[in-house]
Amino acid sequence: MKKVHFIAIGGSAMHNLAIALHEKGYQVTGSDDAIFEPSKTRLEQRGILPNELGWFPEKITEDLDAVILGMHAHADNPEMLRAQELGIKIYSYPEYLYEQSKDKTRVVIGGSHGKTTITSMVLHCLHYHGIDVDYMVGAQLEGFDVMVKLTEDNEFMIMEGDEYLSSALDRRSKFLLYQPNIALISGIAWDHINVFPTFNSYKEQFSKFIDSIVNGGALIYNETDTEVVNVVENTERALKKFSYNIPAHSIDNGITYLETEEGPIPLEVFGDHNLMNLEGARAICKQLGMMDDDFNEAIQSFKGASKRLELINRTKDFVAYKDFAHAPSKVTSVTNAVKAQYKEKEVVGCLEIHTYSSLNPEFLVQYKGALDKADIKIVNYDPEALKIKRMEMISPEDIKKAFGDDSILVFTSSEELKNYIETLDKTNKVFLMMSSGSFGGTNLNELFKG
Template sequence: MNVHFIAIGGSAMHNLAIALSRKGDKVTGSDDEIFEPSKSRLDKEGILPVKIGWDTANIHDQLDAVIVGMHARADNPELLKAKEMNLPIFSYPEYIYEKSKDKKRVVIGGSHGKTTTTSMLLHAVKSLGKNVDYMVGAQLEGYDCMVKLSDQADTIVLEGDEYLSSPLDRRPKFHLYAPHVAMISGIAWDHINVFPTFDNYVEQFEIFTQKIMPNGVLVYNSEDEEVRKIGEAKSLNYRAQAYATPSYTSVAGGSILHFEGKDYPLQIFGAHNLQNLMGAMYLAQEMGISNSAFLTAMSDFTGAGKRLEKVYENQNFVMFKDFAHSPSKLKATTKAVKEQFAERKVIACMELHTFSSLKKEFLPQYKGAMTAADKAIVYFNHDVVAHKKLEPISKEDVLNAFGGDVEVFTSSEAVINALQMEDMKNAALLMMSSGNFDGVDYLKLANDLVG
């Protein structure tokens, strides 16, 4: 196959490009900006564009497929030429489906927890020596590419994102996968630039369940009110399997899971993580893996990249970074760290970075999201707000939205200074963002704080 990627630098796009190149396809690509780690990874594989920018010469009649990333605009010159030439054009999820039409598709959806759940499932599958294809949205330990498409595997595990497929295809990505086994981990309003009301957002998950193949399975979180409503709705098309937070004990270094009369030692902690684990267990069950085998295989799972990822630890101090940005994930992550380190001062630091989180109408959703922390800091950058063409917000807007129990800063330097003023002995620091606090080096920060 001869495949061209428009906007090859995206997180998912560059992984798919690498996977196809390794499979033997001839891959080319273009983008108007490519950042790390995509740039280095594409370069290592020999498929980094020679120059930055769009070039209609990239589009020719020898192409078997043109894959368009969400970063590209509808008036992209390469896309317009591909349409003019009637070349086969795919969005990222369309292409994934096209290559997995003859496989059993296991799709994990949800506003939060889907990357962690997908990671858990893949960890068990790998530990037990099963051959599956996959697509996951975060870099995982032990994997150098987060997409695998082969001719041998009869099952594919897909992280099901509810965001739009491409500039030409306004359907949520997970509507395109037609799962045999589907999961919904939780529903909390997100992407309000696309889904302007909560009801409209919830509807996308209802449509997702309507896409389940006949005689399929829906695994759902019964502790989430909106998910439970969907899970308990009767369907002749699929059967439903509920899951919930299991019985567990927090211990130094992780948790002990109590299930069906047995104890399973784990390195993960927090109710939200254990809840995700149960969802992954039922997905594995549908793939022929027994509950006992799955839970045993999870003993050395340490977490998904950037999801409660431990940056530094000594006897008196531990630091984590986490992708948390939505109110529900912020609350669950902060609570998990406080539960695990109950005897320590927990300092939670969060950057408002996404479109939704910086929108003034959405801010009240964060009410009480960080109350589990002993000290809570919220940071936002006025320039990022302006770049996203949003109405300006003030420190007072943020303070009032969170409930007044946080300190608010508008410069990352001020955040670092505030952290350096804290006594970090017997403390746990949690840095949460879908950004990076303006490029902070987390390991250097940790060393500076304890130095």
């Protein structure tokens, strides 16, 4: 039995990998200085929740086969230092995923936006047709108990490829460690400015990603994104290249229909970005041997990944969605999608600017026009977050100027925002609540209970 220890086991990705290894039969231990739900309960159910919080160098023993280091752990972590002292192999999360899949056909889906949804669509279609694969995805999916699955026997490993850093010891982008046989790039739009201070330094990661594809591998890409096309055209690698675009479709009475040779088929998802994601997923499934008819049959029942245009409530008066959108390109595409789907309704686009990168005045201007398609535009942010990080203070006027719209309503507390929505006439409106946070802990199901 292999013994593996996790430093920072409570993270969203880390605890899922810990569960996957536990279910594979490994002896798993871990530590963290804070573990929140749902990680806490999910680890506890499997008997691998640490007995107490904190870092304990004595947990690092010579009989460990590996130590897996999460991004949350700092460079002076005492458990990590002990592992180095004992000469135990320390892996980053992506390094260990590669170690688990190096004898499989690896499919890696990358891009600034859409990667979680495309990965989810591929897994949904494979699951629908009873095709068992190993996987790692960044959202909880209907029909899947965990976000990571690892086996000895499965032929394929489907992975969401993140461009963020690997660990405190390894400053490479995660997706550079997977060496895909089949890769996809959905789009390139500047993100993570805390580690990629210029757009060129960010874009360079995708060029490196293409270089990491195995010789003779396949590269699938969004031909409507000029930055993606640029990095694809500039590669000298001998790869099989396949592009995709928005498919033919129609919208009737709030339902999007995909045009196929067998006639129109209704979809549970909507918006140009999701239709684009669908075609990316189709291209991957085709590489895995799935016919178009089988893909079309399966994709009809795909309802979306968690927090990706997830329906909060639908009443006779209003509709409410929540979405993980926080980067400018995501906010734009999701807002546009909702307006296109509900042309006859008033769209209330509400964005919580939650990440420190987004609150940076230099980056804030990237949001210009992002909420233009909304009829009522709202931005919520917490000035206390800026004080904590000792960042330059921004004002509501700075927000309006950056977005290029004086009509934007700016709220600096979640309570103010909640009160506004509670008193607003919701008749004939669609609410789009966008954030990578939680609107200060606001219960959106309660807020939009009808």
